[in-house]
Amino acid sequence: MGQVAGVFGVHGWLKIHSHTRPRANLLGYKTWLLGEPGDWRSVKVTGSRAQGPNLLARLEGVDTREAAEALLRQQIAVARSALPRLARNEYYWADLIGMSVRDSQQRDLGRVVRLVEAGDHDVLVIRGESGETLIPFVQGVYVMHVDRAGGLIEVDWQEPE
Numbered sequence: 316m317g318q319v320a321g322v323f324g325v326h327g328w329l330k331i332h333s334h335t336r337p338r339a340n341l342l343g344y345k346t347w348l349l350g351e352p353g354d355w356r357s358v359k360v361t362g363s364r365a366q367g368p369n370l371l372a373r374l375e376g377v378d379t380r381e382a383a384e385a386l387l388r389q390q391i392a393v394a395r396s397a398l399p400r401l402a403r404n405e406y407y408w409a410d411l412i413g414m415s416v417r418d419s420q421q422r423d424l425g426r427v428v429r430l431v432e433a434g435d436h437d438v439l440v441i442r443g444e445s446g447e448t449l450i451p452f453v454q455g456v457y458v459m460h461v462d463r464a465g466g467l468i469e470v471d472w473q474e475p476e
Contacts, residue, residue: 318331319331320332324380325380326373329372331391342372346397348392352390359374406463411468414467414468415468416441418473423443424443428440428442439458439468457471458470
């Protein structure tokens with residue numbers, strides 16, 4: 316949901332890069348998971364605010380600039396149970412990453428390795444045998460079906476010739 320992007324001041328405040336929309340939504344969670352997949356630790360957010368283009372946060376036990384610097388580039392997540400319930404046909408990016416992608420001709424295009432924001436629509440970045448393919452995540456136009464349980468996204472997509 317975000318990443319520690321820098322430090323602010325000398326009292327342990329962190330600059331946060333948020334992947335949430337709107338970006339300040341990340342500040343609404345009072346407990347974060349800090350680290351990386353498979354190696355998370357729970358931390359309590361004791362203060363937070365938006366300041367200009369930056370989001371700032373202070374964590375319990377992080378009271379100096381040096382302690383804050385030790386957290387640089389750490390990823391930020393929250394417990395799945397803390398996330399809002401999704402409506403039908405809504406997905407968290409984390410659910411889509413790693414899914415297989417198949418086109419309307421039943422050809423395997425590869426796996427979703429990440430998503431990017433690109434104006435009006437998010438874009439699936441799919442890595443397969445032919446390299447990376449970028450497909451706008453537009454349901455009913457390019458994305459025909461998402462099978463979360465089966466780990467498969469079916470798309471109507473033709474590779475440029």
